[in-house]
Amino acid sequence: MTKIKRLELLLLSINSKQHFTLKELAEEFNVSTRTIQRDLIKLTEMGLPIVSEFGPNGGYRLEDDRILPPIGLTEMEAMTILQVLDPHLHDHSPFKHAARSALRKLLEYLPQDAAHILSERKKRVLYQLPMPENASYLDLFIEASVKQQVVSLTLFQGEEIIQSCLQPVGLFTMYGRWYCPAFCFTRKDYTVFKLEDVQSASIIHDILGPKDFSDVTILNWVKNTPSSRQIFLHVLLTKDGAHHTALHPVLSQLLILNGDGSGEIKGGLIGEELLGIAEYISGLKEHAAIVEPVSFIDRVAETTVSLSQHHLLSIT
Structure with a gap:
């Protein structure tokens, strides 16, 4: 058995144990205790948190997280993991420390051209969970x-x-x-x-x-795609309205926040009917007040009436 293979198997064996001794590992791998000791030093240098314990029941144990053996990831697999990590890198995430550590490790070995593709993918794909069914193309x-x-x-x-x-x-x-x-x-x-x-x-x-x-x-595409078919939208928002709008993948790009947490949606927008903007603003209820366009006020009012009638029919 090669040394690299033995180190890999030794790592798997240690991960499965709460406590171990040099003698136990030497017998398991049919080598001397001195060889096992050198192997443990090598694993420690690789970052495995091995702690020695003294006394009659002395030996070794893992201090903290166990470390997985080398896993061969393709570039696409590594880039996908890195992209999925994104939401957990923020300060509010309970997994931020582990996510940032994993990010550093993966980026260290990701080729420069693959890192560039990853950066571009992050600029081009924005998704929210749960994911939609996979669309064609x-x-x-x-x-x-x-x-x-x-x-x-x-x-x-x-x-x-x-x-x-x-x-x-x-x-x-x-x-x-x-x-x-x-x-x-x-x-x-x-x-x-x-x-x-x-x-x-x-x-x-x-x-x-x-x-x-x-x-x-x-x-940032909403502000950078001028169109002859744009409508100019101006909506005043309460603090709660601004909080909800900040999570919207389109309107968040037109959101201007005030010092007190309130805000306003202000800017040109294309595809407002396709994107269901009137229905969304209607759902904000008293937390949104439309300034312009006037025609949009009527559309939101019609949406509100339609939703109310549908609700009445569903409970009668």
Whole structure:
């Protein structure tokens, strides 16, 4: 047995024990106690917290967390783990110390080009739990948004079938669906669509003049995608309203906070009907007051009446 293999098996053996001695390990691996002692020193240098205990029942034990043996991860597996760690890196997370430690270890061995791809994926994909059902072409749109590529697609919207060339900014989840803001080369304008409406899609590799989205990400696209179809939205929010809006993947980008915790939604927005903005603001009830547009006030009022009638029907 090679030394590397013995160290790996020794690590597994130690992890399964509460207490162990040199003699026990020497017999288990059919080597001398001196060899085991050298191996334990090597494992300690690798970070295994081995503590020696003196006395009649002396020996060794692990002081704290056990350490797993080497695990061969692919680049994609490592990048996925790192992306999933993101919510646990914040100060409010009860897992922040373990998450930050794991982040440092994985980034230390992640190749530079893979680290760049990871950074781009974080700029292009924003999701909330629980995750939506996996939409068709999700991987394709993630690849296109990360690499800033153009996609040729057939889109079914309402009763209309649309064929177009789009360059996705990224993808985000909301209301149990995947959404994609993108620049449409056919209309020469920005748009937002649901991934579930895509009937077919393929990446175009030889197109000239794709948009430069280096500074436009899924976290700031609302303010950086000017459109002729934008509406200007201005909504005053109480403290509770601002707190809820800060969690919204779209309206949070237009949120301005005041010193007392209240705030306002202020800015241009495309795809407000598709994104269900009127329904969302209606749900904020007394915690939101629409300033403009006036037409939006009527739409929110209609939504509120519709929801009230539906509720009355459901309880009668």
